Amino acid sequence: MSGVSEASVLEALKTVNDPELHKDLVSLGMVEKVVVEGNRVGVKINLTTPACPLKGQIETEVRAALARIGVDELEVHFGATVRAPQNLPLPGIKHVVAIASGKGGVGKSTVAANLAVALAQEGAAVGLLDADIYGPSQAQMFGTQTQKLMVDDQKRIVPLERYGIKLITIANIVPPGQAMVWRGPILHGTLRQFLHEVAWGELDYLIVDMPPGTGDVQLSLAQLTKVSGGVIVTTPQDVARIDAERAADMFKRVQVPLLGVIENMSYFEQGGERIHIFGQGGGRRMAEAHKTAFLGEIPIAVAVREASDAGVPVVLSAPHSPEAQALREVARALAGQLSVQSYMLLPMA
Ligand SMILES: Nc1ncnc2c1ncn2[C@@H]1O[C@H](COP(=O)(O)OP(=O)(O)OP(=O)(O)O)[C@@H](O)[C@H]1O
Incomplete structure (x- = not known):
């Protein structure tokens, strides 16, 4: 005769903490459903992001906790709802x-294009806004060069949809090869339109591909919307890192929290050996210096460019x-940072 009941399962799950939020799964409201049939149990756990980097760890701990109360057979299912801050x-x-x-x-x-697609592959609703108005590259990355953006009956721009991503880039408005010599106010207006006059629909994440450097667009973005966080992409070498420091500083000035640092072109793999073409560890050092997360390193590889x-x-x-x-792991780490951050922003119960 087994003593397993829904109440004992819930009691056991109270011993399992979310590894990032440091609170147990039950009080976080993450246990969506428990089904008990004798010694067989099914549990559905609702994560705060489909790209949860700690899914495996949570499952292992749930299995251990339920084995301790005599559960013989366990099925763990995961769902996910990306936690939203109080004010969208x-x-x-x-x-x-x-x-x-x-x-x-x-x-x-x-990196922005791949992060957007990787998050969508995990089940999130994702949009990508190419804010690199002078040098847009997302139409090329998504193969949408020949497409044109349309407006709907409410005069809102309808984003293109490609690989499950909603995409807006100036390249689908201005003919290729035409130079974009706009002054700051026009840039600001364009970005405002791209943020506020687009039929984005419901999105978990809107990824904004910023122009390089620190300038008008950075300032405009922070003025036009509440940015959940900024991510810095750098290569390991010092020249890139020094410039990346300025970008980090810019986020600080406009009060955008830094979510983490991604190191791209970290190494080239040849015959099982990693060759550090541009040096080693620069991204990690930068993250440490800014007390932010190191979200991961991405190798340099012909396949990425092709x-x-x-x-x-x-x-x-x-x-x-x-x-x-590597890119998928970075996407998971980023989603994890966002979920921790939105949890922190919630009022304490
Ligand atoms: N990990 C990688 N491995 C190989 N090639 C890469 C990798 N990352 C980027 N590239 C290539 O490097 C070039 C520059 O990349 P990309 O256009 O994404 O840089 P960027 O920082 O956005 O540049 P800009 O700000 O000037 O637009 C591209 O040809 C791209 O395919």
């Missing part, structure tokens, strides 16, 4: 995340490659 930055949008770099060419746009040129981000074109796996 834009109607229907839970998080606006700015991807920035100090220097051009460090792979910021490539995929971007072909209009299919590498997390889709070669999902099992080490570089795609």
Whole structure:
């Protein structure tokens, strides 16, 4: 005769803490459903992000806790609801995340495109806004160069949809090759339109691919919406890192919290050996200096460049490659940071 009941399962689950939020799953409201049939139990746990980096760890601890009360067979299912802050930055949008770099060419746009797709692959609703108005590259990365943006009957711009991502880039408005020599106020107006006059619908994450450097667009973004956080993409070498420091400083000035640092082009893998072309550890050191998370390192790989040129981000074109796996891990780490941050912003019960 077993003593397993819904109440004893819930009691046991109170011994399992969310590894990031440091509170037990039951009081966090993460246990959505418990089904008990004799010694067989089914549990559904609602995570705060589909890209939860700690899913495996949570499952292991749940299994251990329930084995201790005599559960013989356990099925753990996961659902996810991205936690929203109290005041949404834009109607229907839970998080606006700015991807920035100090220097051009460090792979910021490539990383932004892959993060957007990786988050969508995990089940999140994702939009991507190419705020690099002078040098847009997302139409190229998503293969939408020949498409044109339309407006709906409420005169809102309808984003293009590609690989499950809603995409807005100036490249789908201005003909390719036409120079964009706009002054600050026009830039500001364009960004305002891209944020407030687009039929984005319901999004968990709006990823904003920022222009390189620190300038008008950074300031405008912070003025036009509440940005959940900024992410800095850098390469390990000092010149990139020094510029990246300026981008981090800019976020601080406009009161955008820094969510973490991503190191791109960290190493090249050859015959099982990692060659650190641009040095080693710069991204991690920068994260430590700013007391922010190091979200991970991405290798330099021909497949990444080829995929971007072909209009299919590498997390889709070669999902099992080490570089795609690295990008997915970075996406999970980022989602984890956002969920911790929104938890902190909730009023204490
Ligand atoms: N990890 C990587 N491995 C190989 N190639 C990469 C990697 N990351 C980016 N690249 C390539 O490097 C080039 C620059 O990347 P990208 O355009 O994303 O940089 P960026 O920082 O956004 O530049 P800019 O700010 O000037 O637009 C592209 O050709 C891209 O395909």
